[in-house]
Amino acid sequence: MSTNLAAPVASVVAAPAAQPWRVGLIGFGCVGQGLYDILQQRPETGFTISRIAVKTPGKARTLPAERFEFDADALLSDDSLDVLVEVIDDADTAFRLVSEALRRGRRVVTANKAMLARHLPALVQLQREGQGTLLYEAAVCGSIPVIRTLDAYFGTEPLRRLTGILNGSSNYVLTRMGEAGSDYAPALVEAQQLGFAETDPSLDMGAFDPRSKAVLLAAHAYGAFLNPDEVLNLGIEGISAVDIAFAASQGQKIKVVAGLQRLPDGRVTALVTPQLVGPESPLYSVDHEFNGVVIEADFAGEQFLRGRGAGGHPTGSAVLADLAALRQGFAYQYPKAAEAPAYASDLEVEIYLRTDEDRIIDLLDFSEISEEADEDEYVVGYVALANLIRHRDTLRKYGAFIVRTGQLRPVGEAVAAALEQA
Ligand SMILES: NC(=O)c1ccc[n+]([C@@H]2O[C@H](COP(=O)([O-])OP(=O)(O)OC[C@H]3O[C@@H](n4cnc5c(N)ncnc54)[C@H](OP(=O)(O)O)[C@@H]3O)[C@@H](O)[C@H]2O)c1
Structure with missing residues (x-):
């Protein structure tokens, strides 16, 4: 069966604002706890976490044990929940849960970029076929509202180029190497000690994580649904102080940049690699764990978004923004899907x-x-x-x-x- 990604996604009818929305939360790690904490501090937002599913019984938690259950599927079939938030660290299980929830017509928010980048066409198609709605602002650049900006605001405007620093961990390492003249290994250890890099840094340092995000941006910016394996990702594991010095000798910095570009023949290309960035670029001053995205639009010109790309509160904030958008009946329209430009x-x-x-x-x-x-x-x-x-x-x-x-x-x-x- 061919996938018609150009058909509109039906917006879920907005529920009356007076009733707090009951949230089913799947995953209570960094992002899940971040969302929980924000909702505790802001009860007037009108969302209450009614059920929480996690994986490991007996694990020490910041909430009483009776708040947790261990079968996420039970939340999918609970019709009293207005929305499901999927924030687990297992892409295969996440895809199974999210796709099943959409098949059942549920509203879902996810932050799982690896899962989305692999399965986006199928997830869009499920929304076309059913009444479910999926939002995922937190999956790209944490707190920076880039997906909704591309989908809703720039939905009708052609974009020349989109460039971004989409991974805070590698950006932190590169910044520290530039500041301290240090080599890669000590800068990475420092990033890990400060919680800016994972114990297994390969997805971040190998540019796999920003590649997943670039794939999501390409769908909303250009209507190009790319296979992540076809997009070049080169990381910084081989970098040394010599390379930073080479860039500095030219007045430039090295940043891991995701570059999406429309070519003169209308095709689109995407590359995620280290790149020389000069002071003329807004990305030059995006340092440490921060993320930044430059949008170059045909009529609006250049725009620049900068903010925190990870962490419990910034990412939880993006999940909360998606919850509020769902309550207003918002759904991504993938407005450029009909253009479906070829990948060059x-x-x-x-x-x-x-x-x-x-x-x-x-x-x-x-x-x-x-x-x-x-x-x-x-x-x-x-x-x-x-x-x-x-x-x-x-x-x-x-x-x-x-x-x-x-x-x-x-x-x-x-x-x-x-x-x-x-
Ligand atoms: N951390 C960030 O700053 C950030 C930013 C943007 C996007 N994301 C994305 O958000 C997602 C969550 O990230 P995280 O950092 O919050 O992960 P995390 O801290 O490792 O927490 C993962 C949570 O998922 C739960 N879990 C795993 N498998 C499960 C299953 N089958 N059923 C129910 N719960 C399950 C774990 O349960 P236990 O507690 O029992 O182990 C844990 O609570 C990932 O896709 C990540 O890529 C994270």
Whole structure:
């Protein structure tokens, strides 16, 4: 069966505001507790957490044991709950719960970007078919209202480009390396000690987490439903103080930037990699654990959103905003889904590559090299995006570090220019 993502999602009829809404909360970790705490402090918001499902019996909790139950499915079938909030750390179970809730026509809020990025077309289709509604502002940049801004405010306006720092953990590490001149390992340990990075940092430092967020942004900004595996993500595990110094010598910083761009032929590309960022960009001053998004719209021009991308209260605040939006009958419209632009990977990307393995340089098959420094083991030049995607695991395995300069061009442009000159 083909998926018609262009059909409108029905908005759930708004409930009378006088009755507090009964919330079924699935997950009571960082985000779940953040939401609980905000609702405790703001009872006048009109939401009350009626049931809480978690996973592990006997675990020490901040609330009395009788507040918790251990079968999340029981909340799905409780019609007295007005809305379900899914904030668990298991993407497969989250997809099962959220999709089943939508099949039953329930209102659902989730923060699970990994689950959403894998299953967004199916979840949109379920909403088209049933009466359920799914909101997920907290899944991208925590407290920054970027999804609703793209879906509702910029729903009718074409966007040239969208660039963002979407992961606070890697941004914290990069900022500390720049400030302290330190190397990667101590900066990561510091981020972990301060709670800005997970014990297993691979999803954040390997740019898998911001790639999931970029996939969600592409759906709302362009109507492009991308397969996360096809989107290039390069991380910062191979970075060293030498790279930070190289960027600084050019008056720039290294940031992990998600770049979504409309090409002149209408196709869209998406890349999530370290990038050189100069002071002319609003992202230059997005430091430490903060996130930022720059929207470049055809008519509105440039807009910049900056804020906290993670943490119990900022993320809980975004979940609460979704609850309030649901109560007003809001649903995402995916207004550009009918445009469904094709995804472009036939491009060349200008990169700085530092590696002590000559075979990595051979593997990437540079079409043009503008700078080479044997002593510092780096090369600057153009490579095919398809090569970067194909060899990203090898790059990671050999500790190669890559930074985009921000320049993109069609494959074969250098060849065409050379032929023209001949
Ligand atoms: N942390 C952030 O700042 C942040 C920001 C944006 C988005 N998110 C996303 O929000 C979600 C939750 O993150 P978190 O940081 O709050 O996670 P967390 O602190 O690890 O907490 C996860 C919670 O999920 C519960 N859980 C796991 N499997 C369950 C199941 N099958 N049934 C019921 N409960 C289950 C756990 O139960 P137990 O307590 O029994 O272990 C725990 O309470 C994730 O998808 C994450 O990517 C997090």
